[in-house]
């Protein structure tokens with residue numbers, strides 16, 4: 001590979017900027033800020049660091065192929081000529097490809113219908129009969145709002161989530177002033193809440209007594225929030241070990257279900273018809289709008305992109321029995337490719353952002369090493385294999401192996417989750433040049 005193709009000084013600058021994205025914000029309006037505030041923050045970071053010129057918005061990457069001769073990746077785009085890059089960093093998220101439930105007649109519904117990840121803002125829900133399919137992390141956020149607008153909401157629940165209180169609070173101008181003047185206070189606030197959510201991972205991974213306490217907290221919260229509607233608690237109380245599926249923080253979801261204009265249906269859906277949803281008890285639930293809150297194709301990493309490595313080797317073939325990568329980032333035989341939020345880097349408790357920060361640091365060191373050696377860099381196969389064996393062994397005995405969820409493939413292999421704590425990932429996922437080899 002020609003030296004001039006290697007990422008040297010020019011490439012390090014955007015990476016430095018990427019690392020600066022870890023940027024405290026003393027002016028969050030809430031502890032759990034809402035979408036507009038998060039979007040504003042992201043726009044602010046883009047403007048502050050002049051990142052807009054590096055962005056190509058509304059462009060889909062169709063795939064990428066490695067050129068053995070130049071050691072560069074050619075990236076295929078949906079709306080422009082292919083581009084060549086030295087390092088390919090797929091950062092497409094685990095939860096960005098909508099998944100639909102496989103229900104007979106799925107496309108036959110004649111009313112308005114959309115997935116929660118592709119919200120149709122033009123659809124006016126006022127006065128409508130709305131069906132929501134799904135009761136996961138998406139539904140708990142949008143159901144209270146839909147309920148307020150709709151004339152009637154029918155919520156179809158296949159399996160109930162454990163819900164615990166969301167200790168949200170609005171930050172006042174005084175908070176903002178203190179956070180700005182004494183940054184340690186903002187750090188302490190974030191650190192405390194990081195500790196709370198990481199505590200969930202401690203419960204799932206290391207402490208059955210703590211998991212039992214959390215189950216009692218959830219039971220108390222859910223009973224209290226459903227008492228206005230007799231029989232509701234029995235419908236929404238889960239029947240699987242706590243932690244096996246994503247636990248949800250919510251204060252307004254269960255009170256919404258207790259409202260008179262909401263029905264929670266737990267009978268299995270047997271068909272979608274042009275006018276509604278039919279359930280196993282033979283009832284046809286007629287609705288005007290159907291919202292799929294059915295989650296994402298989390299285990300289909302990088303799909304539907306086609307990634308072709310050296311010698312025409314396809315990543316999809318390499319992952320035929322399940323996606324795997326060294327700390328979720330690098331795959332043997334695929335040089336100069338490093339993923340963010342890749343296989344086994346999701347967490348059942350803590351913050352994904354913390355994992356992404358560790359990955360950004362690893363990426364920075366990886367590119368520096370690449371520039372130093374002057375040759376494409378790939379993870380050693382034995383290192384990655386030993387790592388994956390260790391992760392999978394731990395996951396086989398984990399709480400996530402005890403029920404069906406989006407963490408698992410159809411054959412039961414868990415390809416999404418990191419089996420330990422976020423802080424352990426941060427420490428272990430540091431770049432070590434000995435784990436990598438140059439491809440000459």
Ligand SMILES: Cc1cc2nc3c(=O)[nH]c(=O)nc-3n(C[C@H](O)[C@H](O)[C@H](O)COP(=O)(O)OP(=O)(O)OC[C@H]3O[C@@H](n4cnc5c(N)ncnc54)[C@H](O)[C@@H]3O)c2cc1C
Pocket residue numbers: 059060061062091092093094095096137138304305340341350351352353356
């Ligand atoms: C309902 C819900 C609740 C969640 N709750 C939490 C939580 O409490 N805490 C937490 O830490 N995380 C949570 N997450 C996880 C959340 O996905 C991650 O924290 C975060 O979004 C990951 O950021 P990312 O940039 O890696 O991926 P994403 O935010 O998913 O971004 C990926 C981007 O890549 C784009 N993309 C995908 N394929 C292509 C392609 N072929 N070409 C071009 N662009 C492409 C997508 O359109 C998207 O814009 C939640 C997710 C969901 C859906």
